[in-house]
């Protein structure tokens with residue numbers, strides 16, 4: 224007899240009679256842990272800046288249909304003038320590894336891209352990547368293998384903030400940040 228079950232997280236359990244040396248027949252249950260799963264955004268807001276074109280659906284595929292944002296008109300120089308906050312829900316309650324990737328580019332060459340994930344332990348955004356944005360699509364991937372569970376909220380929520388800021392005083396204005404795809408990849 225073999226029984227098979229799948230839990231809400233997609234893990235597969237197989238139970239059956241196992242012939243073991245010395246102990247005769249036993250029941251054995253084997254859990255097949257699901258591999259890395261992509262998780263796409265379920266919503267977004269702009270902490271700063273404004274949407275020029277595109278929508279949530281633009282972020283869900285690497286298809287050159289992009290969410291295009293421009294800086295806010297009035298902003299303090301210390302704050303990135305584009306702050307894209309993206310939410311998702313994890314299908315897994317436990318994480319051994321979390322990856323977060325952003326495929327994007329900016330219309331000017333001196334824009335800094337900063338990736339932060341919301342740390343539910345400290346209740347602050349934790350910056351995990353700072354780089355100079357490219358002027359054609361490129362993908363930045365952040366990989367967290369040390370305590371990734373700090374980025375998982377009590378209701379399994381995931382939250383990220385991707386910011387764009389001009390690094391120098393000279394830049395074409397207005398400039399744009401164009402995000403093609405955002406996703407998490409989580410491993411149970």
Ligand SMILES: [Ca+2]
Pocket residue numbers: 285286287326360403
């Ligand atoms: Ca692309």
Ligand SMILES: [Ca+2]
Pocket residue numbers: 280281282283284285286287288289402403404
């Ligand atoms: Ca897209």
